[in-house]
Amino acid sequence: MLKIGEFSCLAKTTVKTLRYYDEIGLLRPVFVDDNGYRYYQIDQLNELLKIVELRKLDVPLLDIKETLKNNNNLQEVLEKQRMNLEKELNKKITQISLIKKYILKAKKGEFMEKFEAKEIVVPSKSVYYKHGVIDSMQDLFNFVLSAGEECGRLNPTLKCKNYCYVTYTAKEYKERDVELEYVEEVESFGVENETIKFRQDPEIRALSIIHKGKYENLQEAYAYAVNYVKEKGYSISGPIREVYIHGCWDEGNEDNYLTEIQIPFVK
Numbered sequence: 328m329l330k331i332g333e334f335s336c337l338a339k340t341t342v343k344t345l346r347y348y349d350e351i352g353l354l355r356p357v358f359v360d361d362n363g364y365r366y367y368q369i370d371q372l373n374e375l376l377k378i379v380e381l382r383k384l385d386v387p388l389l390d391i392k393e394t395l396k397n398n399n400n401l402q403e404v405l406e407k408q409r410m411n412l413e414k415e416l417n418k419k420i421t422q423i424s425l426i427k428k429y430i431l432k433a434k435k436g437e438f439m440e441k442f443e444a445k446e447i448v449v450p451s452k453s454v455y456y457k458h459g460v461i462d463s464m465q466d467l468f469n470f471v472l473s474a475g476e477e478c479g480r481l482n483p484t485l486k487c488k489n490y491c492y493v494t495y496t497a498k499e500y501k502e503r504d505v506e507l508e509y510v511e512e513v514e515s516f517g518v519e520n521e522t523i524k525f526r527q528d529p530e531i532r533a534l535s536i537i538h539k540g541k542y543e544n545l546q547e548a549y550a551y552a553v554n555y556v557k558e559k560g561y562s563i564s565g566p567i568r569e570v571y572i573h574g575c576w577d578e579g580n581e582d583n584y585l586t587e588i589q590i591p592f593v594k
Contacts, residue, residue, distance in 0.1 A: 329367050446534055448531070487511050492569055534592055540582050
């Protein structure tokens with residue numbers, strides 16, 4: 328048997344790391360004497376080598392621990408880590424692309440996207456709406472589609488018009504349990520149930536900002552719009568509407584998604 332210091336030298340691993348692996352049950356010494364000195368066997372070097380190699384791949388210690396207990400799941404753990412790394416790589420590629428974009432903007436003395444603000448009047452509309460909570464923004468359009476299907480089952484002959492929007496009804500932004508309301512214009516009122524309702528939206532004066540691109544970048548349009556309202560001395564007078572013009576239902580490229588931000592205001 329080898330003392331922990333001797334084992335550390337052979338393993339090219341610090342004593343501190345070996346003690347930590349012992350504490351979490353990842354690699355325990357074969358013997359601990361009355362003075363608390365840890366002893367290891369030579370064949371444990373192979374086990375430690377596997378730990379070291381997996382740590383080079385950033386495999387979580389918990390997954391490594393499970394792998395050492397069950398050698399049959401090594402392939403599963405490696406496949407899981409491959410997927411995690413690919414996801415992280417894609418994230419980094421996106422970040423690099425954004426950095427390049429912002430570098431170009433910085434050279435021009437810019438940073439945020441430039442938008443065109445228009446003050447418009449949205450006429451009164453007959454609409455159906457559905458209020459609900461989704462787990463995350465990834466579930467937004469499943470909620471929208473389910474609302475349409477539910478309304479369609481209740482009102483098979485009801486005709487919708489080319490105007491729909493979402494408002495967010497929570498008092499603060501949340502990444503989970505997102506509270507929202509989906510609204511779509513219709514030619515006339517129809518049959519309601521507990522979740523599908525009809526109403527007459529009043530005419531509003533609104534600031535309109537058109538955003539082209541991925542929904543994750545909508546905050547740039549929001550920031551521009553809110554700053555515009557502030558600079559003009561206006562007051563926001565109602566829920567902000569995200570009006571969907573082109574999206575996943577008719578456009579395969581997220582960069583071509585078209586969304587209109589409508590902010591009701593009063594002067």
